Amino acid sequence: MAREIRTVAVVGAGVIGAGWAARCLHRGIDVVVTDVSADAERGLREVVSNAEPALNQLSLAPRKEKGTLSFTTSLAEAVSKADFVQENAPEREDLKRNLLAEISKHAAPDVIIASSSSGLLPTIIQADCTHPERVLIGHPFNPVYLLPLVEVLGGEKTGPQFIEDAMAFYSSIGMKPLKVRKEIEGYISDRLQEALWREALHMVADGVATTDEIDQAVIYGPGLRWAFMGTCLTFHLAGGEQGMRHMLEQFGPALELPWTKLKAPELTDQLIDRMVEGTQQQADGYSIRDLEQLRDNCLVSIMQSLRSFNYASGNVLKEDDERQYEQTSGSTEWADGDDLSRPLDLHGDKVHPEWVDYNNHMTESRYLQVFGDASDALFRYVGVNAEYHANGNSYYTVETHINNILEVAAHEPLRVTTQLLGLDDKRLHFYHRMYNSKDNSLLATAEQMVLHVDMKAGKACPAKPEILNVLGKILDAHKKLPAPERLSRQMMVPPPK
Amino acid sequence: MAREIRTVAVVGAGVIGAGWAARCLHRGIDVVVTDVSADAERGLREVVSNAEPALNQLSLAPRKEKGTLSFTTSLAEAVSKADFVQENAPEREDLKRNLLAEISKHAAPDVIIASSSSGLLPTIIQADCTHPERVLIGHPFNPVYLLPLVEVLGGEKTGPQFIEDAMAFYSSIGMKPLKVRKEIEGYISDRLQEALWREALHMVADGVATTDEIDQAVIYGPGLRWAFMGTCLTFHLAGGEQGMRHMLEQFGPALELPWTKLKAPELTDQLIDRMVEGTQQQADGYSIRDLEQLRDNCLVSIMQSLRSFNYASGNVLKEDDERQYEQTSGSTEWADGDDLSRPLDLHGDKVHPEWVDYNNHMTESRYLQVFGDASDALFRYVGVNAEYHANGNSYYTVETHINNILEVAAHEPLRVTTQLLGLDDKRLHFYHRMYNSKDNSLLATAEQMVLHVDMKAGKACPAKPEILNVLGKILDAHKKLPAPERLSRQMMVPPPK
Numbered sequence: 001m002a003r004e005i006r007t008v009a010v011v012g013a014g015v016i017g018a019g020w021a022a023r024c025l026h027r028g029i030d031v032v033v034t035d036v037s038a039d040a041e042r043g044l045r046e047v048v049s050n051a052e053p054a055l056n057q058l059s060l061a062p063r064k065e066k067g068t069l070s071f072t073t074s075l076a077e078a079v080s081k082a083d084f085v086q087e088n089a090p091e092r093e094d095l096k097r098n099l100l101a102e103i104s105k106h107a108a109p110d111v112i113i114a115s116s117s118s119g120l121l122p123t124i125i126q127a128d129c130t131h132p133e134r135v136l137i138g139h140p141f142n143p144v145y146l147l148p149l150v151e152v153l154g155g156e157k158t159g160p161q162f163i164e165d166a167m168a169f170y171s172s173i174g175m176k177p178l179k180v181r182k183e184i185e186g187y188i189s190d191r192l193q194e195a196l197w198r199e200a201l202h203m204v205a206d207g208v209a210t211t212d213e214i215d216q217a218v219i220y221g222p223g224l225r226w227a228f229m230g231t232c233l234t235f236h237l238a239g240g241e242q243g244m245r246h247m248l249e250q251f252g253p254a255l256e257l258p259w260t261k262l263k264a265p266e267l268t269d270q271l272i273d274r275m276v277e278g279t280q281q282q283a284d285g286y287s288i289r290d291l292e293q294l295r296d297n298c299l300v301s302i303m304q305s306l307r308s309f310n311y312a313s314g315n316v317l318k319e320d321d322e323r324q325y326e327q328t329s330g331s332t333e334w335a336d337g338d339d340l341s342r343p344l345d346l347h348g349d350k351v352h353p354e355w356v357d358y359n360n361h362m363t364e365s366r367y368l369q370v371f372g373d374a375s376d377a378l379f380r381y382v383g384v385n386a387e388y389h390a391n392g393n394s395y396y397t398v399e400t401h402i403n404n405i406l407e408v409a410a411h412e413p414l415r416v417t418t419q420l421l422g423l424d425d426k427r428l429h430f431y432h433r434m435y436n437s438k439d440n441s442l443l444a445t446a447e448q449m450v451l452h453v454d455m456k457a458g459k460a461c462p463a464k465p466e467i468l469n470v471l472g473k474i475l476d477a478h479k480k481l482p483a484p485e486r487l488s489r490q491m492m493v494p495p496p497k
Numbered sequence: 498m499a500r501e502i503r504t505v506a507v508v509g510a511g512v513i514g515a516g517w518a519a520r521c522l523h524r525g526i527d528v529v530v531t532d533v534s535a536d537a538e539r540g541l542r543e544v545v546s547n548a549e550p551a552l553n554q555l556s557l558a559p560r561k562e563k564g565t566l567s568f569t570t571s572l573a574e575a576v577s578k579a580d581f582v583q584e585n586a587p588e589r590e591d592l593k594r595n596l597l598a599e600i601s602k603h604a605a606p607d608v609i610i611a612s613s614s615s616g617l618l619p620t621i622i623q624a625d626c627t628h629p630e631r632v633l634i635g636h637p638f639n640p641v642y643l644l645p646l647v648e649v650l651g652g653e654k655t656g657p658q659f660i661e662d663a664m665a666f667y668s669s670i671g672m673k674p675l676k677v678r679k680e681i682e683g684y685i686s687d688r689l690q691e692a693l694w695r696e697a698l699h700m701v702a703d704g705v706a707t708t709d710e711i712d713q714a715v716i717y718g719p720g721l722r723w724a725f726m727g728t729c730l731t732f733h734l735a736g737g738e739q740g741m742r743h744m745l746e747q748f749g750p751a752l753e754l755p756w757t758k759l760k761a762p763e764l765t766d767q768l769i770d771r772m773v774e775g776t777q778q779q780a781d782g783y784s785i786r787d788l789e790q791l792r793d794n795c796l797v798s799i800m801q802s803l804r805s806f807n808y809a810s811g812n813v814l815k816e817d818d819e820r821q822y823e824q825t826s827g828s829t830e831w832a833d834g835d836d837l838s839r840p841l842d843l844h845g846d847k848v849h850p851e852w853v854d855y856n857n858h859m860t861e862s863r864y865l866q867v868f869g870d871a872s873d874a875l876f877r878y879v880g881v882n883a884e885y886h887a888n889g890n891s892y893y894t895v896e897t898h899i900n901n902i903l904e905v906a907a908h909e910p911l912r913v914t915t916q917l918l919g920l921d922d923k924r925l926h927f928y929h930r931m932y933n934s935k936d937n938s939l940l941a942t943a944e945q946m947v948l949h950v951d952m953k954a955g956k957a958c959p960a961k962p963e964i965l966n967v968l969g970k971i972l973d974a975h976k977k978l979p980a981p982e983r984l985s986r987q988m989m990v991p992p993p994k
Contacts, residue, residue, distance in 0.1 A: 015737045043738065050786065054793035057847060057908075058800065059814065061821035091751050118748075119756045141718035142735050143789070146796045148813045149718030174817045176717040176810070182705045186756030189714035195696035195757040196689050197728050203688065204771050205762040208679045211775030215727020217686035220673040221638035221646030223727065226720030227799055228809035230712025231694050238639050240512045241540065251615075254588050259616045259683030260692040262759035265702040274701050278708030289547065292640070294808060296551035299643045301802035301851055302724055303555065308850030308857075308907040309795055312725035313673070316645045317556065320671040321855055324558035352550065359952065364869050364894045369862035386558075396904075397861045399988050402897040407955070422990030429990050449988045455856065458904070490985045491896050491946045493919030493926050 002165040003110055005172075006030060009082030011075065011103060013040035016116050017088035018047035019144025021069060026055045026145065027173045028064030033071050034078035041071045051145045058146065079106040084169060086138065088116045096120060100135060101128035112166050114138035119186035119194075122155030133159035138166055139187055140175075151187045153180035192231075199260050219312045228298045236279040237295065241288055244279045248272055324386075333381045334470050340477035343417035346377035348437060351412045362408040368400065371432045371446040374416035378430065382470045384463075393461070395428060395450040403445045403486045406436075413437040419484065420475040425462035426452050428471065431484045445486050499662040500607055502669075503527060506579030508572065508600060510537035513613050514585035515544035516641025518566060523552045523642065524670045525561030530568050531575035538568045548642045555643065558855065576603040581666060583635065585613045593617060597632060598625035609663050611635035611649075616683035616691075619652030630656035635663055636684060637672075648684045650677035689728075696757050716809045725795045733776040734792065738785055741776040745769055798850055831878050831967050837974035840914035843874035845934060848909045859905040865897065868929045868943040871913035875927065879967045881960075890958070892925060892947040900942045900983045903933075910934040916981065917972040922959035923949050925968065928981045942983050 008024045010017045013035040021031045025048060033044055048069060072078050079085055085107055089099050096115060103113055109131045117125065117137055126135035136158050139151040150170045154163050167177040180187045186194055203209045209217075225234050232244075239247030248267065255264035265271065283291060306314025347370075355366040379385070379395060388394070408414075415437035422429035432446040452463040463471075505521045507514045510532040518528045522545060530541055545566060569575050576582055582604055586596050593612060600610050606628045614622065614634055623632035633655050636648040647667045651660050664674040677684045683691055700706045706714075722731050729741075736744030745764065752761035762768065780788060803811025844867075852863040876882070876892060885891070905911075912934035919926035929943040949960040960968075 015735060046786075050789060051793070053790075054797050058797045059818050059821070061818040063821065090747055119751065119754065141722075142731075143793060143796070146793060146800075147718050147721060148810050149714065151714070174813070176713070176813045178710065178713050178717070180706070181710075184705050185754055187714075188700065188706050188710060189718055191696050191700065191757050192693050192711070192714060193719050193728070194751075195692040195759045197732070198752065198757060198759045198761040199688050199692035200728055201752075201764075201768065201772070202762050203685065204775065205765070205768045208681050209677075209685050210778075211727075211729035211772060212779045213675065213678075213685060214689070215729050215779065216673070216675050217646070217648070217684075217689060218723050218727040219725050220675070221644050221686055222690050223720070223723030223725070224644060225638075226715050227724035228716050228720070228803055228811075230708075230715040230720065231690070231697055232708035232712050234639075235694070238512060250587055254616065254691075255695070255698075257616060257682055260688050260695060260759070262692045262695045262757070264695040265699050267698075268702070271698065271702045275698070275708060278701065281707075282709045282712065289543075292547060293550075294806065296548070296640060296643060297554075298803060298806055298808060299640070300551050300555045301805065302799050303643070304851040305798035305802050306725055306795060308798065308853065309791065311791060311795060313645050314725075316671070316673045321556050321558040323669075324556070324560065363866075364897065365862045365866035368865045368899075369860075372861050396901070398901050399986070400861065400897075400899040400901075401988065402865075402899075404893070404895050404897075407893075424990050424993065427990045429988055447988055449990075488987045488989075489896070491898065491926055491944055492985075493921050493924045493946075496921065 002168065003083050005083040005169055007032060007082050009034065009078040009085045009107075010088065011035075011078065011085065011099070012088035013044040013071070014088060015047070015142055016140065016144055017086075018044045019051070019142060020086050020088065020116070020140065022048045022051035022055070022145040023173055025067040025069055026051070026063070028067050029173070030067040031069050032078045032081055033069070034073065034075050035071075036073065038073050044071065045069070051143065055145060075102060076106045079103050080108075082107065082111060085111060085113045086116060087113065091118055091120065093120055093124060096125045097128060100125055101130075104129035104131060104135065110134065112136065112162055112169070114166055116140055119190045121183055121185060122153060122158060123183060124155070126155045126157055132157040134162045136162060136166055137180075137187070138170065139190070141189070148174065148176040149189065150175045150177050151180050151189055152177045153183060153187065155183065195262055199262070202261050220316065224299055224302060224313060225295070227302055229295055232275070232279050233282050233291070236283065237288060237291055243283075243288055244276045245272070248275060334383070340474055341480075343419040343433065343478070343481065344378065344381065344474070345415065345417050346381055347374040347416040349373065349414045351408055351410050351414065356410045360409050364404070367402060367404065367408075367434070367444050368446070370414060370416060370434060371400070371402070371448070372397070374418060374432050375448065375450065378418050382474070383467050388464075388467075389455075392454060392456050393463070394453055394455055396453050397448055398451050399449040401447040401489070403489065405445070406441060406443045408436075408443050414443070419481055420471065420478045421447075421487075423468070423471050423475050425468060426460045428452070431487065433484075445484065447484070447487060499665065500580050502580040502666055504529060504579050506531065506575040506582045506604075507585065508532075508575065508582060508596070509585035510541040510568070511585060512544070512639055513637065513641055514583075515541045516548070516639060517583050517585065517613070517637065519545045519548035519552070519642040520670055522564040522566055523548070523560065525564050526670070527564040528566050529575045529578055530566070531570065531572050532568075533570065535570050541568065542566070548640070552642060572599060573603045576600050577605075579604065579608060582608060582610045583613060584610065588615055588617065590617055590621060593622045594625060597622055598627075601626035601628060601632065607631065609633065609659055609666070611663055613637055616687045618680055618682060619650060619655060620680060621652070623652045623654055629654040631659045633660060633663055634677075634684070635667065636687070638686070645671065645673040646686065647672045647674050648677050648686055649674045650680060650684060652680065692759060696759070699758050717813065721796055721799060721810060722792070724799055726792055729772070729776050730779050730788070733780065734785060734788055740780075740785055741773045742769070745772060801849065802851070830880070831971075837971055838977070840916040840930065840975070840978065841875065841878065841971070842912065842914050843878050844871035844913040846870065846911045848905055848907050848911065850907045853907045857906050861901065864899060864901065864931070864941050865943070867911060867913060867931060868897070868899070868945070869894070871915060871929050871931075872945065872947065875915050879971070880964050885961075885964075886952075889952050890961070891950055891952055893950050894945055895948050896946040898944040898986070900986065902942070903938060903940045905933075905940050911940070916978055917968065917975045918944075918984075920965070920968050920972050922965060923957045925949070928984065930981075942981065944981070944984060
């Protein structure tokens with residue numbers, strides 16, 4: 001039965017130690033930090049308090065009360081209180097080996113002692129410990145309070161149950177433990193990171209590229225994929241419909257080219273089979289096309305996230321959008337001979353598969369999205385286009401009344417008509433009807449009021465005369481149409497009879 | 498004066514060629530694709546049509562009419578029409594060298610011929626071309642239609658103006674061109690990717706890890722950072738307050754350890770200075786603390802994006818959240834002592850970056866999404882939960898009236914309160930108010946009518962008595978509250994005075 005973990009001792013208060021403290025405290029675990037330098041406490045508290053906003057934003061799930069943070073320069077004091085020890089000393093074998101031995105003297109015998117080492121062998125650094133069976137590696141990534149990965153492995157003397165218990169603990173604080181099955185320097189993640197890092201150092205040393213160019217070569221390209229798809233599955237997709245096997249055929253010869261200073265292993269049949277079988281398993285029954293769609297959705301979402309910070313690829317997207325808005329010079333789509341004797345018929349779409357819920361019904365917010373697209377079509381039609389927006393003016397929705405009439409399923413073809421109801425120099429009132437464009441059944445209606453605004457000033461202002469002119473003509477014609485049947489409906493549960 | 502690019506010839510219709518076609522078409526450029534295999538056309542059209550949803554989602558900026566796609570097995574025909582040629586043949590030096598020579602015979606002399614090569618030297622593959630000054634490398638990343646990076650470099654015979662023109666063209670189609678200043682095999686990005694890939698192959702060959710474990714070691718840790726911060730700036734932050742210099746002091750010794758099969762360069766004073774100065778320049782005056790905050794914001798946003806796809810680190814976050822909700826189960830459900838003297842306060846969220854438009858305002862359909870989530874919170878609160886749905890019953894929205902009061906920006910914290918207005922055995926009428934949870938300003942309101950349905954039969958039916966009982970208690974209490982000020986508002990443009 002694993003010990004309940006209420007107090008964690010964090011040994012070493014640098015970036016990694018402080019990150020562990022922040023994560024544990026946020027999870028309601030008490031943390032006692034120890035460092036040889038009393039001055040370390042200031043930096044520790046700074047990291048812990050800087051981590052709070054991100055941790056609070058990350059998840060809205062209910063949390064326990066935060067844990068209590070304390071600091072001591074006495075290793076013995078910190079460790080003897082703890083239910084779990086996480087050591088974060090500099091990456092020197094002799095130093096870690098001695099420190100772990102010292103920790104093991106003061107920690108209760110069933111207390112796990114995990115080292116945050118980035119690549120030292122656990123067999124060596126546990127060698128002088130008492131009860132070495134509870135000494136293991138728990139290697140996290142900066143910032144520890146946000147990144148889920150922690151590599152877990154033991155040395156020759158580590159007991160398998162302690163590995164399992166450590167992994168369970170890490171999971172319980174929101175992490176993704178990865179068991180490293182073979183004891184090897186650098187473990188798995190840092191072997192990859194270190195290969196990349198050393199190649200980068202070579203390029204800087206050889207004058208090939210600056211650190212900035214090297215970072216650009218990652219963040220605008222492969223790095224965007226690495227956020228959710230590793231190098232193996234990514235290359236499975238690079239192989240086209242035949243996946244990894246085709247990729248290895250096509251890029252196998254490049255393994256012999258000097259494309260990095262790292263010599264590749266021989267591409268034996270056995271290695272090919274392992275790569276192909278491994279990525280097949282990862283694909284988990286999904287076709288290449290399915291995985292491509294998932295990848296694209298993730299990429300779009302990540303780039304849109306980064307756009308909101310105007311950073312990295314998000315900055316490229318933002319600047320590109322701005323150029324598009326500038327370039328699209330507008331003209332009114334409306335023409336004098338257009339038939340205005342019926343509601344306008346300006347917008348068609350099809351229910352996208354991602355718009356439906358688990359019952360295959362379009363979710364309510366998507367109805368409004370389609371109506372919003374129909375409003376945009378109306379605006380473009382009358383001349384409120386990108387150029388008009390670029391001049392600082394737009395129509396903003398201030399009120400919307402939707403009636404949902406029929407359920408709508410994925411892939412259903414949609415058509416929206418628009419009837420104008422009212423207009424002054426600032427206000428525009430209209431009524432959308434959404435139909436299935438195949439059987440013409442009425443699916444939903446939306447009555448909307450929009451307001452013409454000066455976007456910079458953030459307040460209403462009169463629309464340009466040429467816009468009002470076109471809208472006026474349409475309204476004059478639409479006044480002859482019957483009033484929509486659901487106009488200004490009042491919601492009410494009738495009193496019981 | 499650079500040639501205006503209306504038609505691009507794409508030579509080779511594999512994953513990369515088709516990706517170029519999709520990007521150019523979406524940008525209003527005509528594309529003629531050529532491939533020796535006539536069968537390639539099917540795969541090409543599949544990729545192009547699969548790319549559409551992602552491209553449409555990525556940006557709402559106005560676009561020109563889509564370009565026209567055509568296919569021919571005649572290289573001469575394709576290339577002679579083109580204003581720009583992008584070659585995407587397999588990565589074999591002799592093949593590319595001959596193909597580029599053939600292309601150069603048919604392309605007009607001022608037409609840029611760019612090769613998508615991943616690492617071959619331009620000097621070699623341009624050697625047999627006519628007008629070799631317009632032959633260069635434009636190396637993209639899969640999927641080409643989404644990832645912005647393209648590495649651009651020329652060979653000994655390439656004219657500098659053609660490099661500039663190619664970069665300008667790539668920028669104009671939404672890409673981020675990175676000029677590779679020194680001609681080197683693998684360029685910059687693929688040297689890094691290839692180092693990582695070869696290290697991965699070594700680990701699989703040595704039986705250290707599976708492809709899945711290798712990918713996990715990236716996507717749950719370092720890969721999340723690489724989406725927006727390269728290895729150099731990341732390690733600048735790993736050094737704590739003193740940045741890169743401290744990091745090199747601390748991890749310098751590890752460069753001599755066998756943490757990858759790639760031997761590191763000697764850490765000379767010159768190399769240290771270049772790394773420190775380079776990352777200082779990248780930091781661009783921002784303190785380590787500023788950069789940490791930016792990094793944390795990006796990480797949170799990316800993980801939240803991935804949560805919506807339940808993929809990679811998003812899956813860890815989702816499962817962890819679910820555990821938190823389970824552990825605190827009951828606390829969000831209605832209990833007899835709950836304060837019903839005010840509107841219920843059951844739903845909080847934050848404006849996700851992908852919810853805002855180009856002006857950084859939340860789009861109108863997202864308001865309804867948040868209100869829908871608040872309705873779900875109400876339903877869970879009164880017992881209409883997953884178990885209730887599993888029994889075939891649910892509440893469906895039939896009518897919604899939204900008032901938009903203030904603009905809402907990305908990352909704004911939201912809170913929604915809910916006031917019950919009416920109830921019978923089938924109908925439920927309520928009123929949501931959305932606030933900025935920081936300053937308590939009222940952002941929007943939504944009056945809604947929902948109907949209790951038998952989901953299989955697809956028609957209204959009475960709710961279960963225990964649900965009606967709880968709703969009735971809340972309604973009794975809420976009847977004492979003042980009626981919402983915007984209840985049953987009528988939209989109307991007042992007649993002119």
